[in-house]
Each structure stands twice: as structure tokens, then as C-alpha cells.
Amino acid sequence: MDKNQFSGGSYNNWERPIEQSTVSLNEGFVAKYITKVYGWMFLGLALTAVVAFLVASNEAFLISILKFRMLLFIGQLLMVGYLAVRINKMSSATATAIFLGYAALNGLTFAVLLLMFPPVTLMAIFGITAGTFGIMTAVGYFTKQDLTSFGRIMMMGLVGIIIASVVNMFMGSESLYWIISYVGVAVFVGLIAYDTQKIKAYAYLDSEEARKKGAIMGALALYLDFINLFIFLLRLFGGRRN
Template sequence: MNTQQLTAEQIKSIQISFINKVYGWMALALAITGFIALRTANSGLIDIIAGNQILFFGILLGELGLVFWLSSSISSMNATRAITLFLLYSALNGLTFSVLFLVFTAGSIASTFFITAGTFGIMSAYGYFTKTDLTSIGNIAFMGLIGIILASIVNIFWHNETLYWGITIIGVLVFVGLTAYDTQKIKKMSLEVDIESEEGSKGAIMGALALYLDFINMFIFLLRIFGQRK
């Protein structure tokens, strides 16, 4: 898109329209995840999922496979398939998230959700409105994410409480930073694609996926801090 031919108001309108589309898809995915998690937690299915490790980890692997497929093949698929994979991923996430209701009280899960929503909203707004280039923050957060993954794998065998809380605190900071960075990246993307085209629709889905992942991971780490165990 040639932005030199656009007025400041036109650019602003395009950016708002695109970010609204991204947030719309993200909100729908979060709603699906929450709805399925609640329904599963209040049904006999929760015992089947929690009581069968093969099934539980099979669902997790399915989620990872969907994210990898969507991220790596988005350019070669149509928008309808991208939307379907994204919403299917959010539904599978609801199944695995239902297990949280066996560990934490419903009240603390709800309060943590609102804390996450507030934190996410503030950082996303910062990423959208700031004039500062957040690329360096995004790079640091990505390196931190790799460190968290490696440390989490080590702690599966080590069971060190200090490392557990270190991972938790760093995890919150990483996804706070990624939320701002991803929002700014999505804002820039809005001027690189025709938002009404097939590519624009796929771009909105990828933006929604990035923010969705930021939100749910921030939620998980904050739940470790604020969640009240049963």
C-alpha cells in the first residue's frame, strides 16, 4: 500500500479498522476457549481428560501442531482455512484449560482473568500509541521466551521452587513486552496489506493469533501468582 498518497486521517482509519478486526478475532477465540473450558469443567469430560495423560498430552500436541501449521503455511492457504484452524486451536485450548478448574478456585481464575485483561489492555494500548520502536523489546522478550522454555524443561526434572517462581515472574514480563511489541507490529502491518483482501484477512488472523497467545500465556503465569489452589 502506498501510504504517501494517503492523508493522516485515512491512515488512522485504516489502522483502526485493521486492529478492530484483529481484536474481534482474538476476542472470539478467547470466548470459545472460556466457554469450552467452563462446559468441560462442569461435565464428566473433565475426569476423562485429567485422568488420561495420553489424551491430555495428545490434545496439547494437537494444539502445537495447529499453531505450527497455521504459522508456517498461512501464505499457501485461503482465509477460510486459516480462520478454521485458528478457531479449532482455541477450542482445543478450552479442553486443556478446563483442567485449571481442578487446581484453582473458580473465583481466583475469574479475578486473574480480569487482572490479565487489564494488564493486556494497558500494554496493547501502549504498543499502539507509542512512537518508540519496540523491536528491541520484542527481541529481548523472544530471547526470554526461549529461556523460559528451556528452564521449564529443566525444572520438570529438578522441581526447584525458586526456579519455578523465577520462571513465573520472567514469564509475566516476557508476555507483557510481547503484547506491546505485537500490537505495534500489527499496527504497521495494517499499512502493508489491503485489509479487505484475502491477504488482509489472513494478516488479521495471524495478528489475532499472536495477541491470543500473548494473552493466554500471560494469564497462565499470573494465575501461578494470584490463583488460589483448592
């Protein structure tokens, strides 16, 4: 479980928003930009799903992957961290390649879920996740209220989840497991709205290259929100512990 470091409230040095008086950006332009972001996000989800199905269909390969689960997890963290820290130094093409590489790598680990849970369960949880994601996206897009403070609270909640999850790896507490799962759902539901509103601001960045980078980082943020919400819902309603 991870969340990109791009979710801070301040702009990085490549993120200087242009003055709306200089370039007229209407709601149609922002909507088109958001559509591009969601296009990248769904491409990432599709890539994860395809890789997961391919790996799950090859038992020998899947067994080999299970032996290196920790290395895969570390690799995923490094890719997300590198993208977040070095985004201002790399081209949009490189950022896109890293995002898609991360999505493909995530598919390797997700292949296990296809064997742990029946397809009907996975489809049902995916439907619930997609519906919740759609609702909270609409909230983040249309609300006039600034969600920056709300987002910071959600990020603090995320840090708490990570710490509690690490602690529970050693404690093995059933009660803490369920508490983490419920809090995790609440946190990522909130982050969907927050990240959606934040992405709208990326349409006002001062160059086309910066806006392309913003689209990739926004897609990564929403991708992680969707994936983590799916995992926590699966823990709650999938009928089996991960």
C-alpha cells in the same frame, strides 16, 4: 505454553506492505483494522471459555481428557506451527478455521483450571490480566518508538522460559518455578506491546486477502499473549501450583 512463529521481525512473502503513497491509509483505517483483530482475539477467548465450562461440567469427559493431556498439548503446538509455517499457502478462511479450532482445543485443557481454582480466584486473575493487557495494548498502539529490538529481546526471553520449564520438569526446583513465573509475566507483558505495534503494520499489506490473514495471525499472537499472561499470573497469585 507456546508462542506463534509469526513474531519475527521480517515480512514473509505474503506480507509485502504497500506504499502509503499508492493507497492512503489513515489512522481511522488502522484503528478499524486493529478492532477487527481484537474481535477475532476475543472470539477465540470466548470459545475457549465456553468449551472449558462445558467440559468441566462433564466429569467423565474431563477424566478422559486428562488421560490425553500430552496429546492435546502436542496437537496444539502442531496447529500453531502449521498455521505459522503455511500461512502463505492457505486461504484466510482456512487460517480462521485453524485459529478457532486451536481456541476450542485450548478450552479442553483449560477445563482443568475450573476445578483447580475457585471461581472468585479465576475471575480476579482474569481481571488483572485484562487490565494489564489493555494498558500494554495502549502502549504498543500509541508509542512512536520502534519496538522491534525490544520484541526480539522478549522473544529470547520466551525461548529461555521454554528451556527452563523443560529443565524444571526433571529438576522439580521450587525456586526455579517461581523465577520462571515472574520472568514469564514480564515477557508476555512486553510481548503484548510489541505484537500490538507489529499488527498495525498489517493494515498496510498489499491485498485484502493478505490483510485478512494478518488479522488472524495478529489475533493468534494476542490470544497467546493473553492466555500465557493469565497462566503465569495464576501460578503466582492463584494459591496453587499447576
